[in-house]
Amino acid sequence: MMKIGIYGGTFDPPHLGHMEAACAAMGHLNLDHLLLIPSQIPPHKFLPRETADGSARMEMAALMADGIGPRAEVSPLEFLRSGPSYTVDTVRALREQYPDGDFYLLMGTDMFLSFTEWKDAANIAKEVTLAPFSREESGSHELFALQREKLSGELGARVEIIPLPKIYPISSTKIRHLLGNKDTVEEGGSHLWAAVYGYVLIHGLYGVEVDLKNLSNAQLRAVVCSMLKAKRIPHVQGTEETAVSLARHWGVDVQKARRAAILHDCTKHWSLEEHLALCERYQIPLTELERGSGKLLHAKTAAVLAEHRFGEDPEVCAAIECHTTGKPNMTTLDKVLYMADYVEPTRSFPGVEELRRLSWDNLDQALCVGIETTIGELSEKNAPIHENTQMTLAQLKGT
Numbered sequence: 001m002m003k004i005g006i007y008g009g010t011f012d013p014p015h016l017g018h019m020e021a022a023c024a025a026m027g028h029l030n031l032d033h034l035l036l037i038p039s040q041i042p043p044h045k046f047l048p049r050e051t052a053d054g055s056a057r058m059e060m061a062a063l064m065a066d067g068i069g070p071r072a073e074v075s076p077l078e079f080l081r082s083g084p085s086y087t088v089d090t091v092r093a094l095r096e097q098y099p100d101g102d103f104y105l106l107m108g109t110d111m112f113l114s115f116t117e118w119k120d121a122a123n124i125a126k127e128v129t130l131a132p133f134s135r136e137e138s139g140s141h142e143l144f145a146l147q148r149e150k151l152s153g154e155l156g157a158r159v160e161i162i163p164l165p166k167i168y169p170i171s172s173t174k175i176r177h178l179l180g181n182k183d184t185v186e187e188g189g190s191h192l193w194a195a196v197y198g199y200v201l202i203h204g205l206y207g208v209e210v211d212l213k214n215l216s217n218a219q220l221r222a223v224v225c226s227m228l229k230a231k232r233i234p235h236v237q238g239t240e241e242t243a244v245s246l247a248r249h250w251g252v253d254v255q256k257a258r259r260a261a262i263l264h265d266c267t268k269h270w271s272l273e274e275h276l277a278l279c280e281r282y283q284i285p286l287t288e289l290e291r292g293s294g295k296l297l298h299a300k301t302a303a304v305l306a307e308h309r310f311g312e313d314p315e316v317c318a319a320i321e322c323h324t325t326g327k328p329n330m331t332t333l334d335k336v337l338y339m340a341d342y343v344e345p346t347r348s349f350p351g352v353e354e355l356r357r358l359s360w361d362n363l364d365q366a367l368c369v370g371i372e373t374t375i376g377e378l379s380e381k382n383a384p385i386h387e388n389t390q391m392t393l394a395q396l397k398g399t
């Protein structure tokens, strides 16, 4: 039977405390699946005015789910429903969706201790195992034990307590407050999963006021995280690290290398249509080959965003633009980004160690090997080779 965790809340915004609790539940209950369910109109509390709208909370919860892992996902069940969302309705709807599901309803201490006051509590208890979080620090063990006994006696409820090592030190209310104040934006952001923080910054939620053309490095990283799948983040981090080291080594502006690396793949998950629409909007000339290839276009569209949305230096944008194909007369910054992307620590292919060493000993030779390898791989697949790639190689070989 599939074990499914149900985790509802306003998620306004979803923060690291929620994430920690979700991960603890997945581990402790050995869940096959975790559903994060942002509520539309919570019956237990009034939404404050500076709240994010439902679709923003859905998207933020989805970004957090992606960070939790492939077994977690967001369900729009309560969000789509009109009127107040009662847990009993949600559980009924989920039972239809998963007739054989073994449900675990995750909940905080207050919810657990007031469970008998919930609408149709007995019916909920028939369908799910109650799974309250118990913070070890809070010293509520006895209270939990009493309540478990009471609920199993009165309602026949099954209860499975999820121990959490510590109390997360901050609430969503406090985080919203920090985000809304110019001087404490970063502090507020430090309580959010990077992609969620990036989403808040891009959309200016909770009264956040930042100039997207003047983001700090940490904010730019967060914004890029919100544009990418979590599984790509280690590659971007590795590229940044490597680009910074190579920039120092080869005497290039470290900050420019860093910004270029953070942004280089920011449109990697776009569809072909999205790439083409942006290129059209900024009248970027495209070759036939580029028109049909998201892989080639992501470098162009990332460069466009770097320039127009994030106000980056032209050298940074140029390095991003040629990070996939290379181009004739590459600058040292261009080469640093190209090689950092190629040999960063998460890359593994035969010869990567040798190519890493070469990047430190002779940047042009490393670039030459990198480009030859790429051409070899493309030729093997009978894939066409971009003219810039061919010209770069010809120039490096002096032919």
Ligand SMILES: [Fe+2]
Residues within 6 Å of the ligand: 264, 265, 298, 299, 323, 324
């Ligand atoms: Fe790329």
Ligand SMILES: [Fe+2]
Residues within 6 Å of the ligand: 235, 239, 264, 265, 341
């Ligand atoms: Fe990359």
